[in-house]
Amino acid sequence: MTQELTDLAVTFTSQQLGLIDRHLRAGGASDRAEWVRQALFGSTPGVRTTRGERPASSPRAGRVLREVTIEPGTGKAVEVRAGQVVRVSQTTGGQCADFNVFNLNDRNEKLHVGRTRSLHGTGPTTGDFVWSNAPWERPLLVILADTGRTDTEFPSCSAQLYWRLYGERSHTNCQQMQTEAQREYGLAPHEVHESLNLFMYCAYDDPDAPQVRPNLATADDFIEFLALEDVLAVFNVCGDDFDRTNNFTFTPLVVTVLEADADDLRLAGQFARADHDFELLESPYPRAFARLVPDPDYVPAFPHAPVRMETVTFALDASELDQLIRVADLGLYGDDLAAALRDVLVTWTIHHPRLPA
Numbered sequence: 001m002t003q004e005l006t007d008l009a010v011t012f013t014s015q016q017l018g019l020i021d022r023h024l025r026a027g028g029a030s031d032r033a034e035w036v037r038q039a040l041f042g043s044t045p046g047v048r049t050t051r052g053e054r055p056a057s058s059p060r061a062g063r064v065l066r067e068v069t070i071e072p073g074t075g076k077a078v079e080v081r082a083g084q085v086v087r088v089s090q091t092t093g094g095q096c097a098d099f100n101v102f103n104l105n106d107r108n109e110k111l112h113v114g115r116t117r118s119l120h121g122t123g124p125t126t127g128d129f130v131w132s133n134a135p136w137e138r139p140l141l142v143i144l145a146d147t148g149r150t151d152t153e154f155p156s157c158s159a160q161l162y163w164r165l166y167g168e169r170s171h172t173n174c175q176q177m178q179t180e181a182q183r184e185y186g187l188a189p190h191e192v193h194e195s196l197n198l199f200m201y202c203a204y205d206d207p208d209a210p211q212v213r214p215n216l217a218t219a220d221d222f223i224e225f226l227a228l229e230d231v232l233a234v235f236n237v238c239g240d241d242f243d244r245t246n247n248f249t250f251t252p253l254v255v256t257v258l259e260a261d262a263d264d265l266r267l268a269g270q271f272a273r274a275d276h277d278f279e280l281l282e283s284p285y286p287r288a289f290a291r292l293v294p295d296p297d298y299v300p301a302f303p304h305a306p307v308r309m310e311t312v313t314f315a316l317d318a319s320e321l322d323q324l325i326r327v328a329d330l331g332l333y334g335d336d337l338a339a340a341l342r343d344v345l346v347t348w349t350i351h352h353p354r355l356p357a
């Protein structure tokens with residue numbers, strides 16, 4: 001009797017395939033087919049994600065001043081003048097972004113995640129401000145619209161993190177992408193600050209152990225900020241493909257700088273410069289060096305771009321397909337069984353690492 005087989009074409013990053021190959025070489029399974037069976041039948045059904053209603057909001061119209069697509073493995077620094085709007089949009093959904101902000105006129109003033117969290121909670125949203133560090137401590141931006149989710153609890157993924165957790169000597173990570181993107185403006189690696197995480201879905205029910213949840217952003221989701229000061233806004237496509245932050249894959253993001261409308265400008269006028277002429281702001285620091293200007297000779301050199309992807313086809317028999325449907329998070333992946341299988345395979349491998357003898 002011949003078995004009915006279902007082909008699922010799963011796209012992995014080269015980093016995920018490297019992890020899987022290391023696992024197999026270390027004797028984790030005799031071949032890929034056995035490894036797939038182990039992962040499927042060794043997994044237990046977890047939480048089925050339910051997608052709540054997306055807040056009703058559409059991206060604002062307005063004259064586009066600049067638009068850039070940020071590819072996986074990269075980031076981009078964009079100037080946003082006071083009274084302009086910057087929007088970050090999904091393309092296909094499921095992608096987290098790290099976000100840094102500097103005052104264009106003084107690199108020492110930057111987004112302060114702690115102050116922002118203390119005033120607006122773990123996930124600042126529409127109507128909340130993005131605050132700067134002391135001694136300035138003022139709103140740099142206001143969130144005009146947010147159909148996704150933000151997070152202020154998790155620091156950036158970094159080269160060190162992948163090395164310490166997974167033994168990866170080279171891995172896409174937000175810290176290096178931020179470093180390379182902001183280098184265009186002469187900012188040094190140590191000037192990357194804690195990130196305001198955009199499109200990052202976390203659970204905070206256990207205050208001692210906040211958890212990263214699957215990424216619920218859809219192709220239509222976006223977050224818009226109105227600049228209250230002249231800022232350098234630095235975005236990158238999060239480099240985490242070993243956890244749910246980006247649902248185990250990477251997709252591009254679009255950053256758009258727009259002219260604000262009259263309402264936005266009224267809002268900006270309410271907050272800009274009010275009550276901020278404290279004496280303590282008179283800094284002896286040479287202001288000329290503090291101003292951020294682009295390097296005309298900058299050529300982006302992101303260490304892990306372009307990110308390589310490879311598609312592997314798995315032929316599942318009926319029992320394996322049944323088991324996939326039992327253990328996969330189909331609330332998240334819907335009928336995309338290939339993406340659901342990737343989640344099961346990578347998650348299982350991460351939690352059952354075979355280290356070389």
Ligand SMILES: [Zn+2]
Nearest residue numbers: 157174238239
């Ligand atoms: Zn990241």
